Amino acid sequence: MDSIVSVKTDVSDVVERSVTNAFDVMFRRGVAKEAAGDGFAEGAGQEISSCVSLWQEDRLNMDFSFSFDRDLLSAIVKEAYPQENHDRTLLCEDIACAVANIVVSNVKTYLNGRGFEMKMNIPEKGAAAANGGQMAYLCFRCDPRAQGGRILVNMQMQDRRGPKAG
Amino acid sequence: MTTAAQLKLALRNLDISSQEAIEANQQMEQLNASLAAVLDSLGQAILFFDKSFICSNIFSKACATLLECSPGGRHIADVLRLDKEERDQLVSLLDIVFLGSSTIFSFEDLMKHAPRRFQHSKELSIALDYRPMHSHSGKLSGILVIAQDVTRDEQSREEIRQKEARIIRMLRIAKDKMAFTQYLRRMESELLSPAGDRTADDIARKIHTLKGLSKFFHMEVVANILHEMESVLQGQQGVSPEEVLSTCRETLAELMEEAKGYGREIWGANFEIQEEVLTVPVSYATEFGKDLRAQGAQGIAYRYFQQIVAQPVRDLLIPFETQLSYFAEMADKEVQIIPPENGNVRVFAVVYKELLESLVHIARNIVDHAAQPREVREEAGKSPALNVRIDVAYENEFKHKLLITIMDDGAGVDIGKLREKVEAAGGPKDLDNDALLQKIFEPRISTRDVVTATSGRGIGLDAVKAAAERLGGTIRVDSEFGQGTIFTICLPVIWEPA
Amino acid sequence: MADIKISDLKALVVDDHIIIRRDLEQFLKNMGCKHIDQAGNVNDAQGKMSKEHYNIIFLDWNMPGKSGFNLLQQCRANKTYDDVAFVIVSAESDDRYIIEALKAGATSYIVKPVAESTLQEHLQKVLAWIGKRAGATRQTA
Numbered sequence: 150m151d152s153i154v155s156v157k158t159d160v161s162d163v164v165e166r167s168v169t170n171a172f173d174v175m176f177r178r179g180v181a182k183e184a185a186g187d188g189f190a191e192g193a194g195q196e197i198s199s200c201v202s203l204w205q206e207d208r209l210n211m212d213f214s215f216s217f218d219r220d221l222l223s224a225i226v227k228e229a230y231p232q233e234n235h236d237r238t239l240l241c242e243d244i245a246c247a248v249a250n251i252v253v254s255n256v257k258t259y260l261n262g263r264g265f266e267m268k269m270n271i272p273e274k275g276a277a278a279a280n281g282g283q284m285a286y287l288c289f290r291c292d293p294r295a296q297g298g299r300i301l302v303n304m305q306m307q308d309r310r311g312p313k314a315g
Numbered sequence: 316m317t318t319a320a321q322l323k324l325a326l327r328n329l330d331i332s333s334q335e336a337i338e339a340n341q342q343m344e345q346l347n348a349s350l351a352a353v354l355d356s357l358g359q360a361i362l363f364f365d366k367s368f369i370c371s372n373i374f375s376k377a378c379a380t381l382l383e384c385s386p387g388g389r390h391i392a393d394v395l396r397l398d399k400e401e402r403d404q405l406v407s408l409l410d411i412v413f414l415g416s417s418t419i420f421s422f423e424d425l426m427k428h429a430p431r432r433f434q435h436s437k438e439l440s441i442a443l444d445y446r447p448m449h450s451h452s453g454k455l456s457g458i459l460v461i462a463q464d465v466t467r468d469e470q471s472r473e474e475i476r477q478k479e480a481r482i483i484r485m486l487r488i489a490k491d492k493m494a495f496t497q498y499l500r501r502m503e504s505e506l507l508s509p510a511g512d513r514t515a516d517d518i519a520r521k522i523h524t525l526k527g528l529s530k531f532f533h534m535e536v537v538a539n540i541l542h543e544m545e546s547v548l549q550g551q552q553g554v555s556p557e558e559v560l561s562t563c564r565e566t567l568a569e570l571m572e573e574a575k576g577y578g579r580e581i582w583g584a585n586f587e588i589q590e591e592v593l594t595v596p597v598s599y600a601t602e603f604g605k606d607l608r609a610q611g612a613q614g615i616a617y618r619y620f621q622q623i624v625a626q627p628v629r630d631l632l633i634p635f636e637t638q639l640s641y642f643a644e645m646a647d648k649e650v651q652i653i654p655p656e657n658g659n660v661r662v663f664a665v666v667y668k669e670l671l672e673s674l675v676h677i678a679r680n681i682v683d684h685a686a687q688p689r690e691v692r693e694e695a696g697k698s699p700a701l702n703v704r705i706d707v708a709y710e711n712e713f714k715h716k717l718l719i720t721i722m723d724d725g726a727g728v729d730i731g732k733l734r735e736k737v738e739a740a741g742g743p744k745d746l747d748n749d750a751l752l753q754k755i756f757e758p759r760i761s762t763r764d765v766v767t768a769t770s771g772r773g774i775g776l777d778a779v780k781a782a783a784e785r786l787g788g789t790i791r792v793d794s795e796f797g798q799g800t801i802f803t804i805c806l807p808v809i810w811e812p813a
Numbered sequence: 814m815a816d817i818k819i820s821d822l823k824a825l826v827v828d829d830h831i832i833i834r835r836d837l838e839q840f841l842k843n844m845g846c847k848h849i850d851q852a853g854n855v856n857d858a859q860g861k862m863s864k865e866h867y868n869i870i871f872l873d874w875n876m877p878g879k880s881g882f883n884l885l886q887q888c889r890a891n892k893t894y895d896d897v898a899f900v901i902v903s904a905e906s907d908d909r910y911i912i913e914a915l916k917a918g919a920t921s922y923i924v925k926p927v928a929e930s931t932l933q934e935h936l937q938k939v940l941a942w943i944g945k946r947a948g949a950t951r952q953t954a
Contacts, residue, residue, distance in 0.1 A: 158539065170926065171926050174926040174927070174928045175832075175836070175926045229832075230832065230835055233831070233835060235831060239831070240831060240832065243830055243831045243832050244832055246830065247830040247832055247833060247925075250830070250875075250904045250925075251904040251925050251926055254903075254904035254905055254906065254925075255904075255906065257907075258905070258906050258907045261907060262907075269875075271829075271875055271876075271877060283550075284550070404908065404909060404912050407912050407913070407915075407916040408912045408915075408916075410916065411912075411915050411916060416942075416945070417915070417918065417920070418915055418919065418920055418921060418942075419898075419920055419921045419935065419938035419939055419941070419942050420915075420921070425915075428908040428911055428912055
């Protein structure tokens with residue numbers, strides 16, 4: 150079994166493909182990867198987040214946080230669900246959770262195919278707390294040519310297994 | 316009918332039916348044998364199993380090698396070497412498949428979730444495929460399993476993928492020599508040298524830029540290593556930059572060497588990264604020199620042309636070497652080229668352009684006539700590949716003339732045939748061997764009976780002679796049939812324009 | 814064995830995500846389905862199912878509270894639902910889960926995100942399945 154850090158690049162690839170596919174199929178929007186900056190410089194209130202975790206036997210841990218530009222999700226809600234009478238924010242959060250669900254399910258399937266036995270919980274709104282593990286950022290931009298909103302994926306990986314014995 | 320007669324009839328019927336049964340059985344065995352033979356001939360591992368999941372005793376020979384077992388009578392999960400979990404999964408799946416009507420999925424859709432790969436003990440890639448077998452009533456009665464060795468396919472695909480990546484990389488590098496050499500130099504100065512008093516932040520920033528450049532040149536492995544280094548330098552507090560650099564230095568050095576290899580392949584062995592090179596159009600450089608002369612600076616102009624504008628003849632002969640290699644490869648002949656060692660003879664290249672271009676005819680000539688089959692060479696005590704040696708030197712200490720010699724140890728010129736050809740073409744009949752040899756520089760003289768695409772028409776060598784003479788030089792050939800040939804081109808040394 | 818018409822279908826969509834429910838509802842509407850109900854969890858779904866006999870039920874697997882898988886198992890143990898098509902719609906793409914769902918009696922399985930064309934293909938086949946089943950259960954009745 151590989152260590153979780155060694156599969157970091159592959160997991161990033163899976164996340165990239167999954168985010169791109171989800172936005173293409175569900176919202177018919179293009180997504181392009183960007184260099185990760187410093188998160189949302191504008192600060193709290195400008196993004197909508199969701200988080201979900203993968204874990205194995207209480208020893209391996211991966212916490213995912215998804216942050217979406219508020220304007221991006223609002224625009225999607227307005228265009229795709231115009232007659233929906235739920236609160237717009239609620240719908241945006243719903244989208245955030247649905248995307249997190251799809252993307253991290255794909256990561257789970259990928260890792261379990263590589264010999265892990267990860268389980269996944271149900272996505273919640275809000276960002277994940279810092280767990281002190283190794284961090285990796287992925288940044289995507291929606292509708293890249295139109296300078297659309299950003300999507301940030303933060304992965305925190307913790308391998309709490311001790312150094313290999315023998 | 317009496318009881319005895321009835322009994323007799325019954326016994327006879329029994330005999331007949333048992334005889335029929337024996338015949339039917341024999342036919343069945345023959346059919347099985349033919350079936351097995353057909354399966355064997357297909358070269359794939361083929362077996363099948365029914366609702367009981369037990370494999371039939373009819374299977375192809377290849378099962379022994381590809382599946383490393385004899386599947387007859389064994390459970391399919393055992394044959395496919397599945398662990399408990401995988402076995403349960405397969406059994407669940409097969410239950411659904413044989414049931415047939417509980418889902419909307421077709422046989423193919425469902426079997427997508429069955430094992431598609433077999434774990435061979437050696438490093439073979441075995442792909443598994445499944446086909447349905449139907450009974451007369453149309454129901455699924457069994458499943459055919461086909462195992463194929465796809466190792467070669469996968470290796471080929473991987474090789475092709477790597478080749479393509481290499482080509483893309485080389486194209487990107489070739490587009491901008493200056494940017495690439497700068498990149499190599501920066502990698503060396505920033506990363507392969509000691510950290511010194513640079514802070515972790517400084518180095519991390521440089522690494523970030525170099526990472527971008529590495530990606531630009533499609534040096535993915537380098538980019539990944541740099542990414543890791545950047546994360547470590549930025550993420551961990553108090554880490555010593557020298558420590559980070561030293562862990563990666565050896566790997567990076569190797570990768571940079573590989574990168575330099577690309578440069579050498581594109582721009583030649585003289586690809587150096589020590590100093591920047593100016594690129595100036597020849598016409599501009601020439602005009603500038605003429606200007607100097609016109610303004611009365613004769614001495615400076617002379618040195619300028621001789622040392623700056625003139626180029627080493629050795630470098631100018633590289634196209635000839637390349638052409639020779641190319642023709643040899645196309646003709647599937649082995650040629651070993653020994654390039655000129657020294658000979659820093661410098662000339663004003665523009666003047667020699669025609670002559671240098673005409674050397675292609677000599678290259679063709681060598682590949683077509685001098686190259687001999689291996690056995691012939693070995694019998695004559697020669698090395699298997701044709702040796703071609705190129706030399707450049709001043710004729711003497713006065714340095715007014717230079718000699719370009721192209722020497723091969725090949726077939727040499729058949730002087731007898733040449734004499735026949737010359738006399739048949741109406742040439743003089745009483746030439747000595749040497750004068751006769753020089754006749755090959757005349758048009759339409761060729762000792763080749765068959766005209767090939769590249770050589771044989773007798774055109775070509777005369778172009779070299781014409782070009783040499785236009786420069787005020789000469790060309791001659793010396794040859795010994797069976798031993799080899801030497802072309803000697805004597806040219807005046809010209810290093811400034813008229 | 815008459816094929817049932819889409820316009821006669823009664824569909825139930827069960828998923829804890831509003832947007833998934835809305836997407837499936839819209840796709841079904843586009844195909845001509847007239848009766849589509851929604852439920853955000855298994856309890857709500859069971860409530861609706863007690864009042865209406867649906868022909869096709871779309872189920873998410875992971876939901877807060879009882880899982881869709883649980884509901885599927887329950888229903889398949891009950892003969893009343895023998896002619897109902899259960900379509901699992903889930904982000905889970907692992908073979909293991911798909912096989913388990915099919916073994917538990919799912920009629921079909923669609924992996925999220927669901928494209929309209931994918932749903933159209935599945936629905937055609939599900940309609941044929943429902944037709945066959947309806948014929949079969951009528952015979953055994």
